[in-house]
Amino acid sequence: MKTHGLLLAALLTTTWGCAHLDYAGQSFPRTEKVDLYYSEANVGREYMVMGELTGTGDQFVSTQKLQDHMVEKAREKGADGVVILGLEHFQSGENTNYSETTTEGKTKKGKAVTTTSGSSSTSSEESKRIRAILIKYKSASGQP
Numbered sequence: 334m335k336t337h338g339l340l341l342a343a344l345l346t347t348t349w350g351c352a353h354l355d356y357a358g359q360s361f362p363r364t365e366k367v368d369l370y371y372s373e374a375n376v377g378r379e380y381m382v383m384g385e386l387t388g389t390g391d392q393f394v395s396t397q398k399l400q401d402h403m404v405e406k407a408r409e410k411g412a413d414g415v416v417i418l419g420l421e422h423f424q425s426g427e428n429t430n431y432s433e434t435t436t437e438g439k440t441k442k443g444k445a446v447t448t449t450s451g452s453s454s455t456s457s458e459e460s461k462r463i464r465a466i467l468i469k470y471k472s473a474s475g476q477p
Contacts, residue, residue: 354406358384358467361411361477367398367404369416376414379471382411386467392459397421398462412467422461430454 361383370376386406391400400417407415417459433451440446 340434343432345411349441352388352390355387356384356387356406356410356467357408358382358386359469361469362414364408364411365447367407367412369400370416373416373466374471376416376468380414380468380477383410386415386465388463388465390461392461393458394463396462396463399461403463403465410467411469413470414468415467416466416468418464418466420461420463422459424459444458 386403387397388403404415429462431451431453433449434448437445437447471477
């Protein structure tokens with residue numbers, strides 16, 4: 334029974350946890366080691382900016398998981414480092430459900446009466462976005 338719960342949790346995370354990466358920039362041969370920075374000032378060596386990577390995810394994707402996906406994408410693109418530029422949480426959508434019920438009846442005097450009632454509920458969808466640049470270190474000759 335315990336295994337079914339774990340399997341269900343994994344399935345829900347996979348199904349509901351939606352992450353998307355967008356990259357615009359150059360590519361180089363795959364790298365295995367990618368350094369992670371939270372400020373360009375912390376890089377400490379010469380580099381060139383390869384491009385910009387944006388990761389977005391819904392409320393079910395952890396920020397850590399989104400960041401891990403971004404580092405993996407940086408490896409694929411041949412980056413030596415990822416510099417996180419910012420993280421933001423935003424409302425990505427809204428969903429409203431409305432239902433209405435109509436009942437017909439008669440008063441004590443026999444007159445026809447129609448009663449309509451309705452209700453609605455609204456929920457918002459939260460998302461997060463991480464912006465980063467991918468960098469390639471320059472060699473002693475100044476080339477990437």
